[in-house]
Amino acid sequence: MVWEAGYQVWGNLTHEKETRPVQQNLRFQGQYLDRETGLHYNLYRFYDPDIGKFISGDPISLRGGINLYAYAPNPLSWIDPLGLSCRNDYLGRTPGKNSRTGREVIARMRQNGDVLDVNGQTIFKASDGNWYPLREADMSHTTDAVTWWNNTGRYLGPKSKPVRNWMLDSNNYYLDHYSLNRSAGAQLGQVYLPPVPPTPPPIVK
Numbered sequence: 001m002v003w004e005a006g007y008q009v010w011g012n013l014t015h016e017k018e019t020r021p022v023q024q025n026l027r028f029q030g031q032y033l034d035r036e037t038g039l040h041y042n043l044y045r046f047y048d049p050d051i052g053k054f055i056s057g058d059p060i061s062l063r064g065g066i067n068l069y070a071y072a073p074n075p076l077s078w079i080d081p082l083g084l085s086c087r088n089d090y091l092g093r094t095p096g097k098n099s100r101t102g103r104e105v106i107a108r109m110r111q112n113g114d115v116l117d118v119n120g121q122t123i124f125k126a127s128d129g130n131w132y133p134l135r136e137a138d139m140s141h142t143t144d145a146v147t148w149w150n151n152t153g154r155y156l157g158p159k160s161k162p163v164r165n166w167m168l169d170s171n172n173y174y175l176d177h178y179s180l181n182r183s184a185g186a187q188l189g190q191v192y193l194p195p196v197p198p199t200p201p202p203i204v205k
Helices: 087-091 100-111 145-151 161-168 178-188
Strands: 003-007 013-018 032-034 039-041 046-048 115-118 121-125 131-133 137-141 173-177
Touching: 087 145, 087 161, 100 115, 100 121, 100 137, 100 173, 137 178, 145 161, 173 178
Parallel strands: none
Antiparallel strands: 003 013, 032 039, 039 046, 115 121, 121 131, 137 173
């Protein structure tokens, strides 16, 4: 065992033990610890585990609830990994790199020379031109999910078949290092717009 810790209910650690010189900064789902401030980075905003709240208001405003700073009513059964609760409701889950979609992405990048097996370890070339272990890869969209949703998906319906087909199409992904992928998403500064209701058919009299 390399790392061990105990959690309080809102995400603070009660203890942390390392058996090797590694630094494990992952916290609640989608959160990354900033050790200088003690805050947890959620891509779109920072979370303070001491008070169980975000330190800035919800970028989707009241569509996320009347409490703009709340993390979740119950941190054990509710999650908001990006600080934007509607993404999974609209698009559904992003396939992991071990899914069928992920395996197709890896096979394509391997064919292009961007995934290699070196000394018993699989590595991949990230968007910054550096090589990283495959375990540090995120599935990154070639077109940002929020951009595609706002321009196209919101007119097709939340989790509709065309939306899920887009989410599961391996041609829409490449592997990127998790730190690059998540910081790029935060820099977009976009929020998911609500779905557009379908136009009802004309009434024929």
